[in-house]
Amino acid sequence: MTDSTIAQPQADDKARNQWWDVWDQFKSHKGAMAGLIFLIFITLFCLLGPLLWSLDPGKLDIRNKDLRPVYVALWDGSAKTSWANPMGTDNLGRDIMANIMQGGRISLAVGWTAMVLAILIGTTIGVIAGYFRRLDGLLMRFTDLVLALPLLPLLLVMMLLFRDPLRAAFGPENGIFILIVAGIGITSWMQTARIVRGDVMALKEREFVLAARSIGTPSRRMITRHLLPNVLSPIMVSATLGLATAIITESALSFLGLGFPSDFPTWGKILFDNVDRMTRFPERVLFPGLAISLTVLSVNYIGDGLRDALDPRIRGQ
Amino acid sequence: MLDSPSNALVSVRNLKMHFPIFAGLFRRKVGEVKAVDGVSFDIIEGETLGLVGESGCGKSTCGRSILRLYDITDGQIEIDGRDIGQTSQSYLREMRPTMQMVFQDPQASLNPRMTVEAIIREPLDEHTKLSDTEKKEKVYELMDAVGLNRRFAKRYPQAFSGGQRQRIGIARALALNPKFIVCDEPIAALDVSIQAQVVNLLEDLQEQFGLTYLFISHDLSMVRHIATRVAVMYLGKIVELAPREALYADPLHPYTKALLSAVPEPDPALATKKERVILQGDVPSPANPPKGCNFCTRCPAVMGICKTQEPEYREVEPGRFVACHNFNDQ
Structure with missing residues (x-):
């Protein structure tokens, strides 16, 4: 507590970069922060995802066509699901x-x-x-x-x-x-x-x-x-x-x-x-x-x- | 018409600024507002010329036209020996450091997206080749000169009070060491205690840097305090120009008399004795000024000639200029 009160005037003397003020204000906007986090997530998902998930999006796999996403198995035991395609496949078997x-x-x-x-x-x-x-x-x-x-x-x-x-x-x-x-x-x-x-x-x-x-x-x-x-x-x-x-x-x-x-x-x-x-x-x-x-x-x-x-x-x- | 004194820094001759009026379906020009209509005066180096008049009489337009912020309709303006009446804006750029302006509304005249440092620095960026650190040092010096704390340099204008903002505006005007500053009602938007501070600051700076002011105001007592000579404007024309003491002691033009009688007298004993000249009617429209003398519709001393013939603006006593038919025989 005492430390911070002493440090205060010095911080004022040394001019602070204005972009920090911008960032501080931006941080206080909850929606904007949530939006930023989601945008970073979706961008990384699209850019880095294919490196980790090496399935070819165009590859046809007719035997595994029409797979449902894995979470469907929770309430429908008879559904075709596979951990190899967590979001399922389409009618041509593409992931x-x-x-x-x-x-x-x-x-x-x-x-x-x-x-x-x-x-x-x-x-x-x-x-x-x-x-x-x-x-x-x-x-x-x-x-x-x-x-x-x-x-x-x-x-x-x-x-x-x-x-x-x-x-x-x-x-x-x-x-x-x-x-x-x-x-x-x-x-x-x-x-x-x-x-x-x-x-x-x-x-x-x-x-x-x-x-x-x-x-x-x-x-x-x-x-x-x-x-x-x-x-x-x-x-x-x-x-x-x-x-x-x-x-x-x-x-x-x-x-x-x-x-x-x-x-x-x-x-x-x-x-x-x-x-x-x-x-x-x-x-x-x-x-x-x-x-x-x-x-x-x-x-x-x-x-x-x-x-x-x-x-x-x-x-x- | 008038001989300019040898030591005049600014001399204005027959300055006219007419704004066109467009109307109708095809936006045709149907008339013009004669905001400034044939104004002539000189400002001697180192003096303060007060320009007074009621609202809408063309004071501010006159000040802005002299700095060529408008493209004037007609007339000559000579500042520091150079005629700038008709020169192009790009050529004027070199002249800008000599002449600067302090604006009326300190809120509106500062860019809300710029820090104080950036605002004061702008003229330096435009006209000097100083390095970054030199500019910064100069900005700090200017802030000292107008009495602003250096720590405020990174703040934005909305964090300041009206008086402080006006100081920022003054610091910006001083940045290029100008000779001539037009103060366009610099105190009108401030409260009384701050007014005195700003006016005293302007006086101190004048002494320190040898500035010449054109001080536009409608506050007659403040003009009396700061001005060396005073010009009175009515409907786009100067009706009287005289040294301060002479003008306040013995006004010649009927309009000046009326204007000065409107100044409140603080002493109640004197206030009751004081004779007030109350003008009847409104100021005519500058788009359609009356024939003859502009003041003939409201003048208490109107004569037949006033309604037909425009009075000539001339020197009736040494150093006193009046435009009124009452002084024709002198």
């Missing part, structure tokens, strides 16, 4: 756990990259439209134009047009990956752009921006130093929502048969492949569905916590 690991890699990669792409495009267009009055009309009408396009048919046309050239250039898997990420990215930046533009326009009239102008801060540093940090909150929120939409859009594309090839699992694809047998084998939609929704939920919570932690006005309260 579901290995498929979820492999599918998670693709889904998470698509989700993150498409979200980052959408946020980058949206923020850039929003900030430029909000800050430079002359470009506002042009950029916002362009945003309205893209917003008015029907998204799914557009994506389908893009897939048909660009699939083969991209496959030829980057290989079948990378080509499709680039195509899907780009397709989702450039069709989901509009909301971000609109929100950012509105916020930038309001911020631009604040006195601290005028103060920066009186110092002679040029436009690009005005944007990076004064405007972007202040529009961080809405960007963070749309980023978390964007990740969710990206994962779900990829599932929809896979379902329509225009996403990844059929022997290439993603969470959305596993889900849709097994919709027909949902009543007999609920676990086949339950596991990928849970993976998608829990990932989305945890990212939403993390975004919420980060937004609070990065705002010095909320921090420390």
Whole structure:
């Protein structure tokens, strides 16, 4: 007790790194911490899982097809279960756990990259439209134009047009990956752009921006130093929502048969492949569905916590 | 029109700042708000020019236009021997260290996402090539100069009181050793005890660094305390400019008389004797100012000529400028 009271003033004298304050605030948000732990878990599960669980997700094992997950044996002694396939196998005998690991890699990669792409495009267009009055009309009408396009048919046309050239250039898997990420990215930046533009326009009239102008801060540093940090909150929120939409859009594309090839699992694809047998084998939609929704939920919570932690006005309260 | 004295640091000639009004379906320009409409004055090196007037008369716009935070409609501005009236913003950048501004609302003029150190450092980052440690040292020196504890450097503006925030704003304005500072109602948002502190700080800094101020305020007694000369604005124009003592002792323009008579008199015996000039009506809209003299709609001493002809702004006694037809014969 006495030790801590003596140590206190010294700690104040030596300036503390601000990121520790951010971390302290983040830690106090229980949902965000739970979300972070789950996200780390699911990421490690997908990235390191295949190293430990060396079953090939594509390997067909007809003799062991339609195995139920091991926990079914608890109440149904007659069910076919096996510890070699703890989550069971599908109708072709492929291991579901290995498929979820492999599918998670693709889904998470698509989700993150498409979200980052959408946020980058949206923020850039929003900030430029909000800050430079002359470009506002042009950029916002362009945003309205893209917003008015029907998204799914557009994506389908893009897939048909660009699939083969991209496959030829980057290989079948990378080509499709680039195509899907780009397709989702450039069709989901509009909301971000609109929100950012509105916020930038309001911020631009604040006195601290005028103060920066009186110092002679040029436009690009005005944007990076004064405007972007202040529009961080809405960007963070749309980023978390964007990740969710990206994962779900990829599932929809896979379902329509225009996403990844059929022997290439993603969470959305596993889900849709097994919709027909949902009543007999609920676990086949339950596991990928849970993976998608829990990932989305945890990212939403993390975004919420980060937004609070990065705002010095909320921090420390 | 006016000869600028040889020792003038700032000279403003016929400054006009009109804001266009857009209306209707096609956003066509239907008129303009004449916020500042032909203002001329000089500020002599080392002095404090007080700029007073009621709300909405264009004081703040005038201050901001002089620093070219707006692209002015017309007129010449000369600061430290350089004409900056029409130069482009990118060229102005080199001039910025000479002229700085202290803002009215200390809450709004500090970026809530930046620490005090980052805020005071910003001008140094923009205009100097000092190393990180030198900048840090300079920031600490500035914090000492305005009376802020060095330990507060890593805190954010919302952790400070209004008076402390205003000190942060003053420290930022001082960072580049400016010659000329526009104080845009620096004390309006503070309570009375803090007002005195901030004004005294401004005076001390003036002495220490040889600063020249344009002190914009609507607080007449505070202006009397700090200013060397006082300019009175009404509806976008300067109606009277005079040395402080002369202006407060013997105001010439009817508007100045009315304005000064509104200052409360602390002595109750004198207060009852004091004659108050109470103006009738409202200030006309700056989008549609009256013909002739701007003040003719409310002037107690209005004459026929006032409603047709605009009075000329001229020197009626040495050092005293007035724009009023009552002094035509002098």
